[in-house]
Amino acid sequence: MSEPSTRLFQPPLTIATRESRLALWQAEHVKALLQARGHAVSLLGMTTRGDQILDRTLSKVGGKGLFVKELEVALEEGRADLAVHSLKDVPMELPPGFVLACVMPREDPRDAWVSPRCADLAALPPEAVVGTSSLRRMVLLREALDRLDRQDVRIEPLRGNLDTRLRKLDEGQYHAIVLAAAGLKRLKLEGRIRKIFSPQEMLPAAGQGALGIEVRAERAEVIEALAPLADRATWWAVAAERAVSRAMGGSCSMPLAAFATWVEAPDGGSGVLRLDAAWGHPEGRGPVLRADGQAPVASLDDADALGTAVAHALQRAGAPEGGLSA
Numbered sequence: 001m002s003e004p005s006t007r008l009f010q011p012p013l014t015i016a017t018r019e020s021r022l023a024l025w026q027a028e029h030v031k032a033l034l035q036a037r038g039h040a041v042s043l044l045g046m047t048t049r050g051d052q053i054l055d056r057t058l059s060k061v062g063g064k065g066l067f068v069k070e071l072e073v074a075l076e077e078g079r080a081d082l083a084v085h086s087l088k089d090v091p092m093e094l095p096p097g098f099v100l101a102c103v104m105p106r107e108d109p110r111d112a113w114v115s116p117r118c119a120d121l122a123a124l125p126p127e128a129v130v131g132t133s134s135l136r137r138m139v140l141l142r143e144a145l146d147r148l149d150r151q152d153v154r155i156e157p158l159r160g161n162l163d164t165r166l167r168k169l170d171e172g173q174y175h176a177i178v179l180a181a182a183g184l185k186r187l188k189l190e191g192r193i194r195k196i197f198s199p200q201e202m203l204p205a206a207g208q209g210a211l212g213i214e215v216r217a218e219r220a221e222v223i224e225a226l227a228p229l230a231d232r233a234t235w236w237a238v239a240a241e242r243a244v245s246r247a248m249g250g251s252c253s254m255p256l257a258a259f260a261t262w263v264e265a266p267d268g269g270s271g272v273l274r275l276d277a278a279w280g281h282p283e284g285r286g287p288v289l290r291a292d293g294q295a296p297v298a299s300l301d302d303a304d305a306l307g308t309a310v311a312h313a314l315q316r317a318g319a320p321e322g323g324l325s326a
């Protein structure tokens, strides 16, 4: 005895999704979870501007919002009921009328080093080229390389979906690339991971590794159907991380890292959350600035307040409001 029989007569839920292998994996994952709860589910695949623009760094052409806009139009027009996103790609403020219905359990939030030849940064040959797709990784890699006195190593932009990035590595355009462990693990490519960076070495981006589901705010029945998929501990942690980005000026294309971990799990409804944040100048001017905080968290609002406080600490340390997004 589980599902109420009315479920049987509900129309199918349609998931709007990008068509990269990772996006499809994520949509299929949500589809399977919903089907297991008795829902009929179909997928609506679509190409976004973010998928089409492959030749420039994303921050120069309008930021990560490019990956979600087409999906939102499909929700608005009623062609789909929900959109599954890598939370990292979701802007801090959703457009009016849209909400995050839930945040799901987190995959590995850390960054991965992928290289056929070099075990780690220290093993790079002279004048080596390391590829990566985000300003955050560029800034943190530069810092790590400077610490090794490796000013000879070049960090070059790397765009495209996971398969494209790995192909560019395999073709020899880069000695190594750095990308999210979560994507590699989801696509069963973890065999390519040579090393995982600890959060101390390379602080992850807000929301990295977590999936969020976006819906129209007025679709109460869809929100209700998604509620069982939520993971509260992940949701509150990423809420704190996202609050850092929001308080830093809202742009999601700045060289900003924010990563929260539970010091005490929120089992009984409340826990203790630790939040680390880092900001670096996009052109590598000056040191990477860091701030952290820790607080009891028993609600999304508590998590938000912690994130805002850590962002303000980062600003007191010298990070500009607005984050100097490129």
Ligand SMILES: NCc1[nH]cc(CCC(=O)O)c1CC(=O)O
Pocket (backbone or CB within 6 Å): 086, 087, 088, 089, 178, 179, 180, 182, 183, 207, 208, 209, 210, 211
């Ligand atoms: N910006 C693209 C993107 N969005 C989400 C992931 C990976 C998986 C995740 O963080 O959930 C990636 C690839 C990457 O950063 O290497």
